[in-house]
Amino acid sequence: MERKFIPLSVPNIKGNELEYVTQAVKDEWVSTGGSYIETFEKNISDYLGVEQAAAVQSGTAGLHLSLIQSGVGVGDEVFAATLTFIAAVNPIRYVGAEPIFMDCDDSLCIDPDKILQFIKEECTFTDGILTNNQTKRQIKAILGVHVFGNLMDMEKLVEIADQYNLKLIEDATEALGSYYTEGKYKGQYAGTIGDFGVYSFNGNKIITTGGGGMVVAKKKEDLDYLKYLSTQAKDDTTSFIHHAVGYNYRMTNLQAALGVGQLEQLESFIETKKANYDLYKELFDQNEKVEVIDFDATIRPNYWFYALRIKNDPDIQGIIQALHEKGIQTRPIWGLIHEQKPYLKAQSYKIEKATYYVKHILNIPCSSNLEQDDVRYVAECLNEIL
Ligand SMILES: Cc1ncc(COP(=O)(O)O)c(C=O)c1O
Incomplete structure (x- = not known):
């Protein structure tokens, strides 16, 4: 008997997904409005034990919005991982900032000790501003990745971020469902500890919506604003008033219907x-x-x-x-x-x-x-x- 090809990582869609997607189609709610989006957001936030989540078009879009909302902009710098998928770095450039590439430790995730070493050897911290001595630019954030479902050392990273006034963005695109069983963050899921946590539902992820992402944030107002930016920054939905440059980054109801079915499994x-x-x-x-x-x-x-x-x-x-x-x-x-x-x-x-x-x-x-x-x-x- 000939063996079937064994792929690396493919979707597994055998639950209620077809029923939910069919319902979305029957309802003719296929775009960025519809009840599955809110259900998916609610189910994810319940699962993670957080108050709210914002469904977006992709993990990359979620990272982009998190950087904007972290106040990272043109001429700033961000600590980033070199051992990762490039989508965890490109959004730093989308906002006009520059990455400073850091090594990994044996968890394959960004090495907090080396970040600290770099800060001590190569930076100046004055009046709440961390400046890179070589480039004279301000370092505003750490964007680390929970690689392959392993978890970064968040205890050390939070300490560094607090001490040096840095925003901490968790790229949890590969780590939905991973949580700490010991230590300060025992019981807490990947993505729920830093200022922002970003998940991906790309085709190869642990659950998929075809393409899609989710963002959670420590502060409710950050997430509200991020959601507003993801829907073209509409200040008045009837008379087309916009007070900011928004993005078309909202997840569709079809994607969310798939996500609701996937999350159940x-x-x-x-x-x-x-x-x-x-x-x-x-x-x-x-x-x-x-x-x-x-x-x-x-x-x-x-x-x-x-x-x-x-x-x-x-x-x-x-x-x-x-x-x-x-x-x-x-x-x-x-x-x-x-x-x-x-x-x-x-x-x-x-x-x-x-x-x-x-x-x-x-x-x-x-x-x-x-x-x-x-x-x-x-x-x-x-x-x-x-
Ligand atoms: C570490 C990492 N960051 C970001 C992304 C981007 O997510 P998405 O494909 O949903 O944009 C991925 C996966 O695709 C990833 O593995």
Whole structure:
């Protein structure tokens, strides 16, 4: 029997999604108004234990609006991760600011100790303003990513942000459902601790709306204004009065209908992902050349993406090709952002671990509809190749 192709991460749409989307179509509410949008916002905020959420067109749009609302603008600077997807950095440029690229720690997330080191060695803090000594520009925010569903060290990051008057934006696009099980933020979900938290429902995320995002914020007035900006800044909906430059960033009712159905299954997706992750761990246990990277022990991760660290000096592209020939899709971790063409002139600081991980990590199939038999086949092929 021929095996079916095993993709890396694909949507899993087998719940009430079709019923809800059909209802939205039948109601003829398909655009940026309609009851599913509010239901989705309410269900997400209930799940996260926050008061409110704002549904937007994408995670990227959510990050863009969060930066605007953080007061980051032309000529400012923002601490950003180099080991991430580029959408976590581009919005810094959308607002005319510049990233300062930071290394990751062993959680693969931005390293707070290096941020602090940079501040102490390279900055001046006077009258509540943090200035980069080299560029003379003000640093206004930290935009960090909860990579692959792992969690950043928010205790340290909040401390730094409070001490140096920085806004803290959590890119939780990959981490919906991850929360702390220990420490100061025990019980709190990714995205709900900083000034803003942004989620994505892109096709490869743990739940999907095709494309879409959600924003939560510490201050209600920030979220209200962000929502206003996302809907073309309408001050008077009947006479077209606008007091700000708005955006067409609101989620549609069709996307939200899909999201309501997906959210109902989030916890079961996490259960499946955990079971498959545990099985991979067991199957690679005897292979000394590889290690399935652990999620932090002080969190309940959402197990979104599995990262396999291949020791020695691996030919990642060769491995990807060999697996492709066996009907398995895998991918390298991203290209480091400070090495990408648009960012070659940006400042970066002691990038060491990210450079190592980028050469050693392979992302392996992790869809929430992946069968255990598929996990066994992937591990068998990899154990054979390595
Ligand atoms: C870390 C990170 N940030 C931002 C985004 C952007 O989200 P979206 O695709 O919804 O714009 C993604 C994923 O696509 C991501 O992985």
